[in-house]
Amino acid sequence: MRRDRRDRRNKRDLEIMDLEEDTRRTGKRRPHARNVEFAVVTYAFLLLFISLCAYFVYFVSFQSEDFINHPSNARLSKLSDTVIRGNITTKDGVVVAKSEIKGEKEVRVYPKGRTYAHVVGYNSNGMAGVELERNFQLLRSHSFFLTRIANDLANKKSQGDTVVTTLDSKLQETAYNGIGSYQGAAVAIDPDTGAILAMVSKPDFDPNTVASSWKSLSSGDNSSSVLLNRATQGLYPPGSTFKMVTALSYLQNGGKMSDTFSCSGALSNNGYTIHCYGGEVHGQQDLTQAFGNSCNVAFATAGLSLEKGELKETAERLLFNRELPTTLSNVKKSSFTLDGVEDKALVMQTSIGQGNTLVTPLHMAVIASAAANNGTVKTVHDIDHIENDNGNLVKSFDHKNSETIMTKEEAKRLRIMMRYVVTNGTGRRLNVSKYRAYGKTGTAEYSSNKRQSHSWFVGFAKKGKKKIAVAVVMEGAGSGSAYAVPLAGRMFDTYLGE
Amino acid sequence: MIHLITEIVRLLLIIMIAVYTYDSFKALRSNTSERVANRLYRKQTTIVYLTVFCSGLVLYLHTNDQRVIAITAAQSVLFALAMLIYKQIYEYANKPLINNMCMLLAISFLILTRLRIDHAIRQLFMAAAALLITCVIPLLIEKLKLWKRLTYFYAVVGILALGAVAVLGRETYGAKINIKLGPVLLQPSEFVKILLVFFIACMLYQRTDLHQVVITGIITAIMILILVASKDLGSALIFFVTFLVMVYVATQRPIYLLAGLSMMAAASVAGYFLFSHVRTRVLAWKDPLAVVNDQGYQICQSLFAIGTGGWFGSGLFQGMPQKIPVVTTDFVFSAISEELGALFALSMIFICISNFLMFFNIAMQIRDQFYKLIALGLGTVYGIQVFTTLGGVTKFIPSTGVTLPLVSYGGSSILSTMILFAIIQGLYKRAFSEGDLHEKRQKRQKKQKRS
DSSP, rough: OOHHHHHHHHHHHHHHHHHHHHHHSSSSOOOOOOOOOHHHHHHHHHHHHHHHHHHHHHIIIIIHHHHHTTOOOOTHHHHHHEEEEEEEEEEEOEEEEEEEEEEEEEEEEEEGGGGGGGHHOOOSSSHHHHHHTTTHHTOOOOOOOOHHHHHTTTTEEEEEOOOEEEEOOHHHHHHHHHHHHHHHHEHHHHTTTTBBEEEEEEEEOOGGGGTHHHHHHHOOTOOOOSSSHHHHHBEEEEEGHEEEEHHHHHHHHHHHTOEEEEESSSSEEEEEEEEEEOOOOEEEEEEHHHHHOOOOOHHHHHHTTSSSSSHHHHHHHTTTSSSSSSSSSSOOBOOOOOOSSHHHHHHHHTTTTTTTTTBOHHHHHHHHHHTTTTTTEEESSEEEEEEEETOOEEEEOOOOOOOOOHHHHHHHHHHHHHHHHHHTTTTGHHHHHSEEEEEEEEEEESSOTTTEEEEEEEEEEEEEEEEEEEEEEETTOHHHHHHHHHHHHHHHHHOOOO | OOHHHHHHHHHHHHHHHHHHHHHHHHHSTTTTTTTHHHEEEEEEEEHHHHHHHHHHHHHHHHOOOHHHHHHHHHHHHHHHHHHHIIIIIIIIOHHHHHHHHHHHHHHHHHHHHHHHHHHHHHHHHHHHHHHHHHTTHHHHHOOOOOOGOOOOHHHHHHHHHHHHHHHHOOEEEEEEEEETTEEEEEHHHHHHHHHHHHEEEEEHOOOSSSHHHHHHHHHHHHHHHHHTTTOOOOOOOHHHHHHHHHHHHHHOOOOHHHHHHHHHHHHHHHHHHHHHHHHHHHHHHEEEEEEETTHHHHHHHHHHHHHTTTTOOOTTTTGGGSSTTTTTTHHHHHHHHHHOOHHHHHHHHHHHHHHHHHHHHHHHHHHHHHHHHHHHHHHHHHHHHHHHHHHHHTTOOOOOOOOOTSSOHHHHHHHHHHHHHHHHHHHHHHHHHHSSHHHHHHHHHHHHHHO
């Protein structure tokens, strides 16, 4: 004890001597304790280093996936030296892509062929679909470690992990067969989770023969763009399905559900006239009735009542001109360009879904799922989880992110209108007792020939807690109620049970 | 079979370096007893040699190249020599610092052998030469009195060397960094860093009034401007931060620190608008994947490597680190992270941090203001260099193109870093002869004997 105290006193004396020496040299007393500055600098550096390490950990854990799966990352091809590319299956376990060893070579086989062509993609000539997006996981093996060691010793490849998609095999078949020989797309989403249940694009191709028929598939004069996934990349005029947007904008900017419109079958403004479909005259109707009848006159009137930029604001809240919240790559942005109110003809056209507006079918399905899910959109994804060759979970995906694109109240009003379409309007074929359907039909003109038009249906259905949102477009098929609605109905039947 | 051994060694290396790193932080704690500390150091030394042999085995199995065996053997001799010089001949050497130096060199030889065996051999010769050249430095630092008097000599030599590069230098990747002297490619900024520290220490040892600080600042600014003109922005940053830290600690006035940091911020903004190469770097930093094929190419390749390697790495020869441009120098960290794993790379960062802390620790213990400032300045040089290079290759900050001390390939880099380490060892010796540390140690030993 005493010795300690003496030590401390000695130390203090030394410090005082130091201070005196310093004072002598600099001619100034130093008021601070000696090492405050050292502490400041040390902690500043430590802060830098710790944030660097934290960032590095964050990058490797979460951010690196974007880089790993990037097509420019040449490393993935090297993984196939030691791993057999894994399977791709639907949620209900149907294998839609697998690798078979034929002699020395590994051959990619797609047992369901064209049905899953666009969504599953292909693994040659640059890859596409799930094959592209999950290339890294397909080339990793989490087999039982003793098996892997044994394979190593025998110089054999290990089996890669299985990618389980969110697709429903029955629904996918229904959608694929339903479009039949038409060109177009059908996509179905689970509104509660954002999981893609089915995705079909036509014209299609056989993924088993992509390499051998690559020239004709990819050639420039292939006007039907077989390889294009129309569900995510096809940009279509929305036709009357856009009335969902116009109706929401009208309600957001002072309009009421009870407002009445009178329809005489045509509306003229500034020398431009629009007509209702098939020359119908709808008479006096409120907003819901006008929506149900898909009355062009009423919606052009509603559009003309909006101020400059109001319709655009609503459209952009509904994800026009923006990236969709999705894990899928190569999804096109829908575009909405109307800005002013001067060009009355363009305002009228845009309000009823003609004009310059272009949408992807996936986007329309997202809007329908927002209506079904009280205005909230979950991250749209097509992968459920990754498992090893024994079916043990390797990685599950957490898609908790959501984005609210309309208020609860707005979603409810939109549902009232979409329900009216089914009970009293253009979608009456869907008025069945086994589930409750909601939706909007559309007939989108895409050329000067008024007879040529795309057939649209956008909507959702629910039975108990089970929900499904769909968007269907059939190119050049004509009116929505005649072609797209029956297909949507078959998809609802399949998913929600007969 | 080779693949299996590669896999085992991959995991073994991660475990060993993790243990090593843990120990080096344990050794930093001041209350560790002599006996425990020595046991730690011996364990560390063992791990260094094990790392050399394990990696040597895998490298040989993959390359089937006799030179790998020679490199492994030469490395072991080199490390034995370094440890002999510093642990046996110099009585009071800082042992953890020697261990860390050997460990980082081992990692360097390992990855260079993997990437380019001729570079590994040259690096080995350079390291051996550097060890012989620098082993007298601790003695010179301790015995010679003239270090405090060479003030303007440091400044003039520094400015001339940097000026020569700016005028005669070779351009690589848009920046003038090297100068060719006969057969040798010299990178003077690596050495001028050390001169700058000595110069500032001399100036601020004499007086710390405003006048003195301004003169010091002007001469530092001349060097920095030459570096900016040569587009060597990484070095310019290192010089500036070093000046700032030394002035702040010497004068004990936070105002200098604040003024300097705001100047740095203003200069960064000005640099962004004035120089297109700065904008390029920032662009590549913000969203590298958007410009993956031009400005973002380097950083994307680096991040592909780190990301694909993941936490445990691909294993030696299982990745594609050759895809990364300038992988043996600026981007060596990415190659290490890819093949040896992010856990290994993270441990390596922590070894560098422990070096930095050790430098500052030594600086704090020295009583002579001049040598205190030297240790502080060199510690800062080391710290900021490690931070900028690692931050750059991981996209934490825009990349500036500086090397990772002791690990990156390059004669100038390795020689200057070993000079830096040797000076620190000399200062550590000085701290001992000042008596303070010596007493403390004896006291501790006595206490142990009593208990």
